Each structure stands twice: as C-alpha cells, then as structure tokens.
Amino acid sequence: MPMQHFDLKSLNEMASRYRVQLINSLSGFKSANLIGTCNAQEQTNLAIFSSVFHLGASPALVGFIMRPDSVSRHTLENIKQTEQYTINQVSEDFWRKAHQTSAHYNSDESEFEQVGLTPEFIDGVTAPFVKESRIKYALNVKEITPIKLNNTLLVIGEITNVICESSVIKSDGYLDIEAANTVAISGLDSYHSSTRLSRISYAKPHKEALDIPLNGSIE
C-alpha cells in the first residue's frame, strides 16, 4: 500500500485549511455531544462539541476542550455563571440539527429554537437537557484549566445526574450507545454511525481475550 510521509517541514509549509483538516483527522473517531447551558437570566444555549472525553469513573469526571474566543464562548460564560451544564449524546435522529448549533447565532437567539431541538429540565439542574437525546447527564464544573500551549481551556465537570433510555442499559452497567444510534465524528465535518465488532474481555498476558456477550462480562 503506497504511504505518504509528511515531515515537520512539509507540515509547517502546508496551507492552513489543508492542515486543519489533516491534523483534525489524526486522533481517530471523536465523540459527538451537545452541551446545554443557560445564563443567570435563564437564556438557554446549546453547542456541539467533538472534544468531550472520559476522565475517570470515581469521582465521575468528564472533560472537554474549548477555545475561549470561539463561537462556543457563550457555553463558557454560562458555565462560569451557573456552574452547571448538561452533556447530551448526539444520535442519528438529529445529527444535522446538532451540527447546525455550530453556526454563529446571536446571544439572544437560543440554538434550541433555531435548530429545532427541545429543552428539558429536571429539579436541581438549571441547565437544559436535550429532550431528543437518548443518553445525557448533568455536571457541576470542577476545574477550568488553561492549556497555555495553544490558549485553549480544559473544562472538567463532575456528573451529578444520568438520564438514559432504560433499554440501552446492560446488566453490567455498560450503555449500548450503538443501540441509542449515537454518532461519531471524524475530522471537522464527517459524521458516522457504528457497527459493533464485539465486546471483548479484559486482556491477560499469554491468554487470548474472549468475546463477551453484549449484556455483560463472562468473568
């Protein structure tokens, strides 16, 4: 298979938009999530992020990366004001609406209304959930860490509430996000559905890991 090698010189000399596409493709599949917030005046905001990642289960921490000067700056301002936000998995049913939240709306326009998604509230959480999302959770912000290397921010929150379709919960706690039609992103603009290869058991040296049933562990 013919291979292409970009060295440091060719990466540095690359046209900016080409470089953005290439570098954005390198990390592999990205998660697709809508972050819901509101400000102190209860104006709701919704923004798509491809940088949400698992950080730890105990405490239950999730991180995401944002640029303070980007279209999603209202997300940051609202999180600072209210200290709460929701993360809502994007599914095949509404991925185009989710993508549309990345347009530059004015601060008095709610993306919910503009793209046609429905805000949903629960007691104790001021931030809006996305009603259409099948797996979603609320967080309290714990830490906002500047990454000086490129002036981005790592926002870390602790999960306080999880809401998901009962049918996707497997007996060992695994959520079948594929059955919830959750999508993945690659690069800047490509959306993908998934097909499970298998669940597979915890790896041990000098033993072959085994396929495990969708509904839980063989151990």
Next chain:
Amino acid sequence: MPMQHFDLKSLNEMASRYRVQLINSLSGFKSANLIGTCNAQEQTNLAIFSSVFHLGASPALVGFIMRPDSVSRHTLENIKQTEQYTINQVSEDFWRKAHQTSAHYNSDESEFEQVGLTPEFIDGVTAPFVKESRIKYALNVKEITPIKLNNTLLVIGEITNVICESSVIKSDGYLDIEAANTVAISGLDSYHSSTRLSRISYAKPHKEALDIPLNGSIE
C-alpha cells in the same frame, strides 16, 4: 421510550464495577490508538489508549489521559526518558491484537512481540511505529499536566511526522479514517466499525448546511 434517571445518591451507591462501565459509556465514542515508545535501552513498548484527543491544529497538538499507576506506566516512563512517542490508529485488521496490549506484561517483554504487531522506525524518531497501522504519527512531548481531581495526567505532544496510506488523503486534507478501517471504542471493552452518514458544510445561521463530497468542500 422509558427513561432511567440516576441521581447523585444512586450514582454514589452504585457497585463499583457497574459504575465504571456506566460512566465509561457516557462520553460517547472514543478513539482507538496504540502508543509506541521505547526506553533509553531501546526496549520497545506498545499500549492501547482510548483517551487520545485532538487539541489543536496550529501548533499540531494531541493530548491523552493516563493514570501514572496503571499498566501503561511504562509508556509514561519512556516518554519522560526519550521525549518521543508515536500514535497509531487501530484498524479492523488488528483490533484484537491492539486490545491485547492492555495485558500486564513484564517490562522486559515487548507488547509488539507478545501480541504479534511489527515495530517500524523512521530517521529522527526513536519511538516505534506500528507497521500494520494505516494512519500514524510521531510526537515530541510538550507538557505533562497533573489533573489533581483524580490523580491522572494529561500528556500533550506536538506532531512532528505523519505517515498514512496515500489513498485515504482527500483533496482538502481530510483523512478518510473510515476507509482506513479505523475502529472506535465505547465503554471499556466494545469495539466498533463505522459507516459514514455524510460530510457536512460549515454551519451558518438561518441556512441549512449542505452535504459535501467526501473529497472536499463545496465552498
């Protein structure tokens, strides 16, 4: 659709293994990558990570999360010693071998040999690439930031070399990672292939974003 709501009390009282599966499922699809390193004595190491994420294109930065006390501690030690590492996308052709690198091998056993993958070297990079990987790159470590909330580390590297199959590079710089059969991970142990829904144009207010051809932008 019946929904399940886990509040903070039920999350806190959850059995530990159930909680780990549940919380790990929440962030959405995760990237699947092998990180290749070697120590000062040129002993190679290879470890699978599901926490690699895009951080920025200019400078070209990629981050990943690790636990200093985990099976992947040799990855960290080697990065500290040599300041270099490679990230190699995991494809359908070898995802089981990639998973097997997570077994606790001794430090004198190379995962390459143990799981049956092939180390590959280029001039100027001491860390090994995975020959079987179709999209891979070398990095110099730039920053290792402790995340005190759960004693993990955020490791950030700058990309110095990119190697990929020529056929997956599209005219606008996007890499068709689906054509490279790159897999995604959900939860702790589920592997998935993908099917493209579409590439879609940059969103603008009050206009519908358009599907764009796989090979580049309509703009």
